[in-house]
Amino acid sequence: MNWTKQENSTGTLTVTLEGEPWEKACAKAFNRMKANLNLKGFRKGQVPDALAKKSIPAQAVYEEAANMVAQEALDSGVKEYKLDLVARPVLTVKDATEKSVTLEFTCTVSPDVELGDWKSIKAEKKAVEVSEEEIEQEMQHLQDHFADWVLKEDGEPAEIGDQVTIDFVGMKDGTPFEGGSGENYPLVLGSNTFIPGFEDQLVGIKPEEKRTIEVTFPENYQVADLAGQPATFEVTAHDIKSRELPEINDELIVRLKRDGIETVEKYKEEAKNALLAQKEKAAEDEFTNDILNQLQA
Structure with a gap:
Protein backbone atom coordinates (compact mmCIF):
# COMPACT_ATOMS: atom_id res chain seq x y z
CA MET A 1 0.00 0.00 0.00
CA VAL A 109 -7.91 15.59 0.35
CA SER A 110 -8.16 18.60 2.61
CA PRO A 111 -5.35 21.07 1.84
CA ASP A 112 -2.50 21.57 4.24
CA VAL A 113 -2.87 24.87 6.03
CA GLU A 114 0.18 26.73 7.28
CA LEU A 115 -0.87 28.90 10.18
CA GLY A 116 0.16 32.52 10.12
CA ASP A 117 0.19 34.83 13.11
CA TRP A 118 -3.04 33.47 14.56
CA LYS A 119 -2.84 35.76 17.61
CA SER A 120 -3.39 38.79 15.40
CA ILE A 121 -6.55 37.42 13.77
CA LYS A 122 -9.49 39.77 13.91
CA ALA A 123 -12.78 38.40 12.68
CA GLU A 124 -16.36 39.07 13.62
CA LYS A 125 -19.44 37.17 12.61
CA LYS A 126 -22.04 39.47 11.11
CA ALA A 127 -25.40 39.79 12.79
CA VAL A 128 -28.28 38.90 10.49
CA GLU A 129 -31.94 39.81 10.37
CA VAL A 130 -34.90 39.47 8.03
CA SER A 131 -36.72 42.62 6.95
CA GLU A 132 -40.44 43.09 6.37
CA GLU A 133 -39.66 43.82 2.71
CA GLU A 134 -38.07 40.38 2.36
CA ILE A 135 -41.12 38.73 3.89
CA GLU A 136 -43.35 40.62 1.47
CA GLN A 137 -41.20 39.39 -1.41
CA GLU A 138 -41.81 35.83 -0.25
CA MET A 139 -45.55 36.53 -0.21
CA GLN A 140 -45.31 37.86 -3.76
CA HIS A 141 -43.54 34.68 -4.83
CA LEU A 142 -46.45 32.77 -3.32
CA GLN A 143 -48.92 34.84 -5.33
CA ASP A 144 -46.92 34.27 -8.50
CA HIS A 145 -46.98 30.52 -7.87
CA PHE A 146 -50.80 30.43 -7.80
CA ALA A 147 -51.44 33.12 -10.41
CA ASP A 148 -53.91 32.31 -13.20
CA TRP A 149 -53.90 33.37 -16.84
CA VAL A 150 -57.18 35.10 -17.66
CA LEU A 151 -58.43 36.13 -21.11
CA LYS A 152 -58.38 39.89 -21.60
CA GLU A 153 -61.46 41.71 -22.80
CA ASP A 154 -62.06 41.57 -26.56
CA GLY A 155 -59.93 44.11 -28.36
CA GLU A 156 -57.58 44.80 -25.46
CA PRO A 157 -53.97 45.03 -26.67
CA ALA A 158 -51.10 42.98 -25.27
CA GLU A 159 -48.78 44.52 -22.69
CA ILE A 160 -45.48 43.45 -21.17
CA GLY A 161 -46.26 40.59 -18.78
CA ASP A 162 -49.21 39.33 -20.84
CA GLN A 163 -49.27 35.89 -22.44
CA VAL A 164 -49.93 35.97 -26.19
CA THR A 165 -50.73 32.78 -28.10
CA ILE A 166 -49.14 33.14 -31.53
CA ASP A 167 -48.50 31.42 -34.84
CA PHE A 168 -45.22 32.45 -36.42
CA VAL A 169 -43.08 31.74 -39.47
CA GLY A 170 -39.46 32.87 -39.53
CA MET A 171 -37.81 33.74 -42.84
CA LYS A 172 -34.28 34.58 -43.92
CA ASP A 173 -33.93 36.22 -47.33
CA GLY A 174 -37.61 35.50 -47.90
CA THR A 175 -37.29 31.75 -47.31
CA PRO A 176 -38.57 29.95 -44.19
CA PHE A 177 -35.74 28.43 -42.15
CA GLU A 178 -35.75 25.19 -40.15
CA GLY A 179 -36.98 25.53 -36.58
CA GLY A 180 -38.34 29.01 -37.16
CA SER A 181 -42.06 28.19 -37.21
CA GLY A 182 -44.64 27.39 -34.58
CA GLU A 183 -48.39 27.28 -33.94
CA ASN A 184 -50.38 28.19 -30.84
CA TYR A 185 -47.20 29.08 -28.98
CA PRO A 186 -47.87 30.73 -25.57
CA LEU A 187 -45.34 33.56 -25.31
CA VAL A 188 -45.06 35.80 -22.24
CA LEU A 189 -44.01 39.26 -23.35
CA GLY A 190 -40.95 40.36 -21.42
CA SER A 191 -39.82 36.83 -20.61
CA ASN A 192 -36.94 37.10 -23.13
CA THR A 193 -37.84 33.68 -24.48
CA PHE A 194 -37.35 34.75 -28.10
CA ILE A 195 -34.38 36.59 -29.60
CA PRO A 196 -33.91 40.26 -28.59
CA GLY A 197 -36.44 42.64 -30.11
CA PHE A 198 -39.06 40.02 -30.96
CA GLU A 199 -41.27 40.37 -27.90
CA ASP A 200 -41.04 44.17 -27.76
CA GLN A 201 -42.55 44.39 -31.25
CA LEU A 202 -45.60 42.42 -30.12
CA VAL A 203 -46.55 44.96 -27.46
CA GLY A 204 -49.95 46.42 -28.44
CA ILE A 205 -50.96 43.54 -30.70
CA LYS A 206 -54.61 42.46 -30.56
CA PRO A 207 -56.34 39.08 -31.04
CA GLU A 208 -56.18 37.84 -34.65
CA GLU A 209 -53.91 40.73 -35.65
CA LYS A 210 -51.01 39.94 -37.98
CA ARG A 211 -47.60 41.58 -37.74
CA THR A 212 -44.25 41.37 -39.49
CA ILE A 213 -41.42 41.33 -36.97
CA GLU A 214 -37.91 42.28 -38.04
CA VAL A 215 -35.00 41.10 -35.89
CA THR A 216 -31.29 40.28 -36.05
CA PHE A 217 -30.01 37.06 -34.55
CA PRO A 218 -27.24 37.42 -31.92
CA GLU A 219 -23.66 36.93 -33.10
CA ASN A 220 -23.30 33.94 -30.74
CA TYR A 221 -26.55 32.24 -31.86
CA GLN A 222 -26.20 28.45 -31.79
CA VAL A 223 -27.23 28.01 -35.46
CA ALA A 224 -24.23 29.19 -37.46
CA ASP A 225 -26.24 30.06 -40.61
CA LEU A 226 -28.42 32.45 -38.58
CA ALA A 227 -25.83 33.96 -36.23
CA GLY A 228 -25.68 37.73 -36.74
CA GLN A 229 -28.16 37.56 -39.63
CA PRO A 230 -31.35 39.63 -40.13
CA ALA A 231 -34.66 37.78 -40.29
CA THR A 232 -38.39 38.47 -40.44
CA PHE A 233 -41.22 36.69 -38.68
CA GLU A 234 -44.81 36.69 -39.86
CA VAL A 235 -46.83 36.55 -36.64
CA THR A 236 -50.54 36.04 -35.99
CA ALA A 237 -51.86 36.62 -32.47
CA HIS A 238 -54.72 34.62 -30.98
CA ASP A 239 -55.58 34.62 -27.27
CA ILE A 240 -54.18 37.37 -25.09
CA LYS A 241 -54.15 36.70 -21.37
CA SER A 242 -53.12 38.68 -18.33
CA ARG A 243 -51.99 37.32 -14.99
CA GLU A 244 -54.52 37.39 -12.19
CA LEU A 245 -52.90 37.21 -8.76
CA PRO A 246 -54.83 35.48 -5.97
CA GLU A 247 -55.63 37.24 -2.72
CA ILE A 248 -53.23 36.40 0.09
CA ASN A 249 -55.41 34.76 2.73
CA ASP A 250 -55.64 31.56 4.75
CA GLU A 251 -57.40 29.75 1.90
CA LEU A 252 -54.38 30.36 -0.33
CA ILE A 253 -52.03 29.02 2.34
CA VAL A 254 -54.11 25.85 2.69
CA ARG A 255 -53.61 25.22 -1.06
CA LEU A 256 -49.90 24.72 -0.36
CA LYS A 257 -50.73 21.51 1.52
CA ARG A 258 -47.88 21.87 4.01
CA ASP A 259 -48.26 20.15 7.35
CA GLY A 260 -48.82 22.62 10.15
CA ILE A 261 -48.99 25.68 7.88
CA GLU A 262 -52.59 26.75 7.33
CA THR A 263 -52.62 30.50 8.01
CA VAL A 264 -50.92 33.56 6.56
CA GLU A 265 -49.21 34.33 9.86
CA LYS A 266 -47.83 30.79 10.11
CA TYR A 267 -46.55 30.96 6.54
CA LYS A 268 -44.81 34.27 7.24
CA GLU A 269 -43.24 32.79 10.34
CA GLU A 270 -41.91 29.81 8.40
CA ALA A 271 -40.68 32.05 5.58
CA LYS A 272 -38.85 34.27 8.07
CA ASN A 273 -37.21 31.27 9.74
CA ALA A 274 -36.06 29.88 6.38
CA LEU A 275 -34.59 33.23 5.30
CA LEU A 276 -32.90 33.65 8.66
CA ALA A 277 -31.33 30.19 8.41
CA GLN A 278 -29.98 31.01 4.94
CA LYS A 279 -28.48 34.28 6.13
CA GLU A 280 -26.94 32.70 9.21
CA LYS A 281 -25.32 30.01 7.05
CA ALA A 282 -23.91 32.67 4.71
CA ALA A 283 -22.61 34.70 7.67
CA GLU A 284 -21.01 31.59 9.19
CA ASP A 285 -19.31 30.72 5.89
CA GLU A 286 -18.04 34.28 5.48
CA PHE A 287 -16.74 34.30 9.06
CA THR A 288 -14.91 30.98 8.57
CA ASN A 289 -13.39 32.08 5.25
CA ASP A 290 -12.22 35.32 6.84
CA ILE A 291 -10.37 33.39 9.54
CA LEU A 292 -8.83 30.93 7.06
CA ASN A 293 -7.67 33.73 4.77
CA GLN A 294 -5.96 35.47 7.66
CA LEU A 295 -4.34 32.23 8.80
CA GLN A 296 -2.90 31.60 5.36
CA ALA A 297 -1.74 35.19 4.83
Whole structure:
Protein backbone atom coordinates (compact mmCIF):
# COMPACT_ATOMS: atom_id res chain seq x y z
CA MET A 1 0.00 0.00 0.00
CA ASN A 2 1.35 3.44 -0.91
CA TRP A 3 0.17 7.08 -0.76
CA THR A 4 1.69 9.63 -3.12
CA LYS A 5 0.76 13.28 -2.51
CA GLN A 6 0.49 15.50 -5.58
CA GLU A 7 -0.36 19.12 -6.28
CA ASN A 8 -3.69 20.85 -5.64
CA SER A 9 -4.53 18.63 -2.66
CA THR A 10 -4.70 15.47 -4.77
CA GLY A 11 -2.85 12.20 -4.54
CA THR A 12 -2.83 8.54 -5.46
CA LEU A 13 -3.49 5.72 -3.04
CA THR A 14 -2.16 2.46 -4.46
CA VAL A 15 -3.32 -0.85 -2.99
CA THR A 16 -2.15 -4.25 -4.25
CA LEU A 17 -4.12 -7.40 -3.42
CA GLU A 18 -2.64 -10.81 -4.07
CA GLY A 19 -2.76 -14.41 -3.03
CA GLU A 20 -5.71 -15.95 -1.20
CA PRO A 21 -7.68 -12.72 -0.46
CA TRP A 22 -7.71 -11.78 -4.15
CA GLU A 23 -8.42 -15.32 -5.35
CA LYS A 24 -11.41 -15.53 -2.98
CA ALA A 25 -12.70 -12.20 -4.29
CA CYS A 26 -12.42 -13.46 -7.88
CA ALA A 27 -14.26 -16.67 -7.00
CA LYS A 28 -17.05 -14.72 -5.34
CA ALA A 29 -17.29 -12.37 -8.32
CA PHE A 30 -17.41 -15.30 -10.75
CA ASN A 31 -20.22 -17.01 -8.80
CA ARG A 32 -22.19 -13.78 -8.70
CA MET A 33 -21.88 -13.30 -12.45
CA LYS A 34 -22.63 -16.97 -13.14
CA ALA A 35 -25.84 -16.70 -11.12
CA ASN A 36 -27.12 -14.11 -13.61
CA LEU A 37 -25.88 -15.91 -16.71
CA ASN A 38 -28.48 -16.98 -19.28
CA LEU A 39 -27.29 -19.87 -21.45
CA LYS A 40 -29.48 -21.87 -23.77
CA GLY A 41 -30.30 -25.31 -22.37
CA PHE A 42 -29.70 -24.36 -18.74
CA ARG A 43 -31.80 -22.69 -16.11
CA LYS A 44 -30.58 -19.36 -14.84
CA GLY A 45 -27.94 -19.95 -12.18
CA GLN A 46 -27.47 -23.61 -13.11
CA VAL A 47 -24.78 -23.23 -15.80
CA PRO A 48 -21.75 -25.51 -15.11
CA ASP A 49 -18.55 -23.66 -14.17
CA ALA A 50 -16.68 -24.92 -17.24
CA LEU A 51 -19.28 -23.48 -19.61
CA ALA A 52 -19.69 -20.31 -17.58
CA LYS A 53 -15.96 -19.58 -17.78
CA LYS A 54 -16.20 -19.72 -21.56
CA SER A 55 -18.99 -17.15 -21.53
CA ILE A 56 -17.68 -14.79 -18.87
CA PRO A 57 -14.43 -12.97 -19.81
CA ALA A 58 -11.73 -13.16 -17.17
CA GLN A 59 -11.23 -9.40 -17.24
CA ALA A 60 -14.93 -8.93 -16.45
CA VAL A 61 -14.50 -11.14 -13.39
CA TYR A 62 -11.45 -9.13 -12.29
CA GLU A 63 -13.34 -5.86 -12.68
CA GLU A 64 -16.26 -7.21 -10.65
CA ALA A 65 -13.95 -8.53 -7.96
CA ALA A 66 -12.06 -5.23 -7.83
CA ASN A 67 -15.28 -3.29 -7.30
CA MET A 68 -16.26 -5.72 -4.55
CA VAL A 69 -13.05 -5.19 -2.56
CA ALA A 70 -12.47 -1.52 -3.43
CA GLN A 71 -14.29 -0.01 -0.46
CA GLU A 72 -12.47 -2.15 2.08
CA ALA A 73 -9.13 -1.39 0.43
CA LEU A 74 -9.90 2.33 0.38
CA ASP A 75 -10.97 2.35 4.02
CA SER A 76 -7.75 0.59 4.99
CA GLY A 77 -5.62 3.12 3.13
CA VAL A 78 -7.52 6.10 4.51
CA LYS A 79 -6.99 4.77 8.04
CA GLU A 80 -3.30 3.96 7.58
CA TYR A 81 -2.36 7.31 6.03
CA LYS A 82 -4.95 9.35 7.98
CA LEU A 83 -6.42 10.84 4.81
CA ASP A 84 -9.14 13.47 5.05
CA LEU A 85 -11.09 12.88 1.83
CA VAL A 86 -13.23 15.73 0.51
CA ALA A 87 -14.66 13.91 -2.53
CA ARG A 88 -15.36 10.38 -3.69
CA PRO A 89 -12.07 8.91 -5.05
CA VAL A 90 -11.83 7.69 -8.65
CA LEU A 91 -10.87 4.01 -8.93
CA THR A 92 -8.56 2.64 -11.63
CA VAL A 93 -7.99 -1.13 -11.85
CA LYS A 94 -4.48 -2.02 -13.07
CA ASP A 95 -2.52 -5.20 -13.73
CA ALA A 96 -5.41 -7.51 -12.88
CA THR A 97 -4.66 -11.25 -13.13
CA GLU A 98 -5.98 -14.33 -11.39
CA LYS A 99 -3.17 -13.96 -8.84
CA SER A 100 -3.17 -10.23 -8.02
CA VAL A 101 -4.55 -6.80 -8.79
CA THR A 102 -3.48 -3.21 -8.23
CA LEU A 103 -6.10 -0.64 -7.29
CA GLU A 104 -5.30 3.03 -7.75
CA PHE A 105 -7.51 5.59 -6.03
CA THR A 106 -7.17 9.17 -7.21
CA CYS A 107 -8.09 11.16 -4.12
CA THR A 108 -8.80 14.77 -3.24
CA VAL A 109 -7.91 15.59 0.35
CA SER A 110 -8.16 18.60 2.61
CA PRO A 111 -5.35 21.07 1.84
CA ASP A 112 -2.50 21.57 4.24
CA VAL A 113 -2.87 24.87 6.03
CA GLU A 114 0.18 26.73 7.28
CA LEU A 115 -0.87 28.90 10.18
CA GLY A 116 0.16 32.52 10.12
CA ASP A 117 0.19 34.83 13.11
CA TRP A 118 -3.04 33.47 14.56
CA LYS A 119 -2.84 35.76 17.61
CA SER A 120 -3.39 38.79 15.40
CA ILE A 121 -6.55 37.42 13.77
CA LYS A 122 -9.49 39.77 13.91
CA ALA A 123 -12.78 38.40 12.68
CA GLU A 124 -16.36 39.07 13.62
CA LYS A 125 -19.44 37.17 12.61
CA LYS A 126 -22.04 39.47 11.11
CA ALA A 127 -25.40 39.79 12.79
CA VAL A 128 -28.28 38.90 10.49
CA GLU A 129 -31.94 39.81 10.37
CA VAL A 130 -34.90 39.47 8.03
CA SER A 131 -36.72 42.62 6.95
CA GLU A 132 -40.44 43.09 6.37
CA GLU A 133 -39.66 43.82 2.71
CA GLU A 134 -38.07 40.38 2.36
CA ILE A 135 -41.12 38.73 3.89
CA GLU A 136 -43.35 40.62 1.47
CA GLN A 137 -41.20 39.39 -1.41
CA GLU A 138 -41.81 35.83 -0.25
CA MET A 139 -45.55 36.53 -0.21
CA GLN A 140 -45.31 37.86 -3.76
CA HIS A 141 -43.54 34.68 -4.83
CA LEU A 142 -46.45 32.77 -3.32
CA GLN A 143 -48.92 34.84 -5.33
CA ASP A 144 -46.92 34.27 -8.50
CA HIS A 145 -46.98 30.52 -7.87
CA PHE A 146 -50.80 30.43 -7.80
CA ALA A 147 -51.44 33.12 -10.41
CA ASP A 148 -53.91 32.31 -13.20
CA TRP A 149 -53.90 33.37 -16.84
CA VAL A 150 -57.18 35.10 -17.66
CA LEU A 151 -58.43 36.13 -21.11
CA LYS A 152 -58.38 39.89 -21.60
CA GLU A 153 -61.46 41.71 -22.80
CA ASP A 154 -62.06 41.57 -26.56
CA GLY A 155 -59.93 44.11 -28.36
CA GLU A 156 -57.58 44.80 -25.46
CA PRO A 157 -53.97 45.03 -26.67
CA ALA A 158 -51.10 42.98 -25.27
CA GLU A 159 -48.78 44.52 -22.69
CA ILE A 160 -45.48 43.45 -21.17
CA GLY A 161 -46.26 40.59 -18.78
CA ASP A 162 -49.21 39.33 -20.84
CA GLN A 163 -49.27 35.89 -22.44
CA VAL A 164 -49.93 35.97 -26.19
CA THR A 165 -50.73 32.78 -28.10
CA ILE A 166 -49.14 33.14 -31.53
CA ASP A 167 -48.50 31.42 -34.84
CA PHE A 168 -45.22 32.45 -36.42
CA VAL A 169 -43.08 31.74 -39.47
CA GLY A 170 -39.46 32.87 -39.53
CA MET A 171 -37.81 33.74 -42.84
CA LYS A 172 -34.28 34.58 -43.92
CA ASP A 173 -33.93 36.22 -47.33
CA GLY A 174 -37.61 35.50 -47.90
CA THR A 175 -37.29 31.75 -47.31
CA PRO A 176 -38.57 29.95 -44.19
CA PHE A 177 -35.74 28.43 -42.15
CA GLU A 178 -35.75 25.19 -40.15
CA GLY A 179 -36.98 25.53 -36.58
CA GLY A 180 -38.34 29.01 -37.16
CA SER A 181 -42.06 28.19 -37.21
CA GLY A 182 -44.64 27.39 -34.58
CA GLU A 183 -48.39 27.28 -33.94
CA ASN A 184 -50.38 28.19 -30.84
CA TYR A 185 -47.20 29.08 -28.98
CA PRO A 186 -47.87 30.73 -25.57
CA LEU A 187 -45.34 33.56 -25.31
CA VAL A 188 -45.06 35.80 -22.24
CA LEU A 189 -44.01 39.26 -23.35
CA GLY A 190 -40.95 40.36 -21.42
CA SER A 191 -39.82 36.83 -20.61
CA ASN A 192 -36.94 37.10 -23.13
CA THR A 193 -37.84 33.68 -24.48
CA PHE A 194 -37.35 34.75 -28.10
CA ILE A 195 -34.38 36.59 -29.60
CA PRO A 196 -33.91 40.26 -28.59
CA GLY A 197 -36.44 42.64 -30.11
CA PHE A 198 -39.06 40.02 -30.96
CA GLU A 199 -41.27 40.37 -27.90
CA ASP A 200 -41.04 44.17 -27.76
CA GLN A 201 -42.55 44.39 -31.25
CA LEU A 202 -45.60 42.42 -30.12
CA VAL A 203 -46.55 44.96 -27.46
CA GLY A 204 -49.95 46.42 -28.44
CA ILE A 205 -50.96 43.54 -30.70
CA LYS A 206 -54.61 42.46 -30.56
CA PRO A 207 -56.34 39.08 -31.04
CA GLU A 208 -56.18 37.84 -34.65
CA GLU A 209 -53.91 40.73 -35.65
CA LYS A 210 -51.01 39.94 -37.98
CA ARG A 211 -47.60 41.58 -37.74
CA THR A 212 -44.25 41.37 -39.49
CA ILE A 213 -41.42 41.33 -36.97
CA GLU A 214 -37.91 42.28 -38.04
CA VAL A 215 -35.00 41.10 -35.89
CA THR A 216 -31.29 40.28 -36.05
CA PHE A 217 -30.01 37.06 -34.55
CA PRO A 218 -27.24 37.42 -31.92
CA GLU A 219 -23.66 36.93 -33.10
CA ASN A 220 -23.30 33.94 -30.74
CA TYR A 221 -26.55 32.24 -31.86
CA GLN A 222 -26.20 28.45 -31.79
CA VAL A 223 -27.23 28.01 -35.46
CA ALA A 224 -24.23 29.19 -37.46
CA ASP A 225 -26.24 30.06 -40.61
CA LEU A 226 -28.42 32.45 -38.58
CA ALA A 227 -25.83 33.96 -36.23
CA GLY A 228 -25.68 37.73 -36.74
CA GLN A 229 -28.16 37.56 -39.63
CA PRO A 230 -31.35 39.63 -40.13
CA ALA A 231 -34.66 37.78 -40.29
CA THR A 232 -38.39 38.47 -40.44
CA PHE A 233 -41.22 36.69 -38.68
CA GLU A 234 -44.81 36.69 -39.86
CA VAL A 235 -46.83 36.55 -36.64
CA THR A 236 -50.54 36.04 -35.99
CA ALA A 237 -51.86 36.62 -32.47
CA HIS A 238 -54.72 34.62 -30.98
CA ASP A 239 -55.58 34.62 -27.27
CA ILE A 240 -54.18 37.37 -25.09
CA LYS A 241 -54.15 36.70 -21.37
CA SER A 242 -53.12 38.68 -18.33
CA ARG A 243 -51.99 37.32 -14.99
CA GLU A 244 -54.52 37.39 -12.19
CA LEU A 245 -52.90 37.21 -8.76
CA PRO A 246 -54.83 35.48 -5.97
CA GLU A 247 -55.63 37.24 -2.72
CA ILE A 248 -53.23 36.40 0.09
CA ASN A 249 -55.41 34.76 2.73
CA ASP A 250 -55.64 31.56 4.75
CA GLU A 251 -57.40 29.75 1.90
CA LEU A 252 -54.38 30.36 -0.33
CA ILE A 253 -52.03 29.02 2.34
CA VAL A 254 -54.11 25.85 2.69
CA ARG A 255 -53.61 25.22 -1.06
CA LEU A 256 -49.90 24.72 -0.36
CA LYS A 257 -50.73 21.51 1.52
CA ARG A 258 -47.88 21.87 4.01
CA ASP A 259 -48.26 20.15 7.35
CA GLY A 260 -48.82 22.62 10.15
CA ILE A 261 -48.99 25.68 7.88
CA GLU A 262 -52.59 26.75 7.33
CA THR A 263 -52.62 30.50 8.01
CA VAL A 264 -50.92 33.56 6.56
CA GLU A 265 -49.21 34.33 9.86
CA LYS A 266 -47.83 30.79 10.11
CA TYR A 267 -46.55 30.96 6.54
CA LYS A 268 -44.81 34.27 7.24
CA GLU A 269 -43.24 32.79 10.34
CA GLU A 270 -41.91 29.81 8.40
CA ALA A 271 -40.68 32.05 5.58
CA LYS A 272 -38.85 34.27 8.07
CA ASN A 273 -37.21 31.27 9.74
CA ALA A 274 -36.06 29.88 6.38
CA LEU A 275 -34.59 33.23 5.30
CA LEU A 276 -32.90 33.65 8.66
CA ALA A 277 -31.33 30.19 8.41
CA GLN A 278 -29.98 31.01 4.94
CA LYS A 279 -28.48 34.28 6.13
CA GLU A 280 -26.94 32.70 9.21
CA LYS A 281 -25.32 30.01 7.05
CA ALA A 282 -23.91 32.67 4.71
CA ALA A 283 -22.61 34.70 7.67
CA GLU A 284 -21.01 31.59 9.19
CA ASP A 285 -19.31 30.72 5.89
CA GLU A 286 -18.04 34.28 5.48
CA PHE A 287 -16.74 34.30 9.06
CA THR A 288 -14.91 30.98 8.57
CA ASN A 289 -13.39 32.08 5.25
CA ASP A 290 -12.22 35.32 6.84
CA ILE A 291 -10.37 33.39 9.54
CA LEU A 292 -8.83 30.93 7.06
CA ASN A 293 -7.67 33.73 4.77
CA GLN A 294 -5.96 35.47 7.66
CA LEU A 295 -4.34 32.23 8.80
CA GLN A 296 -2.90 31.60 5.36
CA ALA A 297 -1.74 35.19 4.83
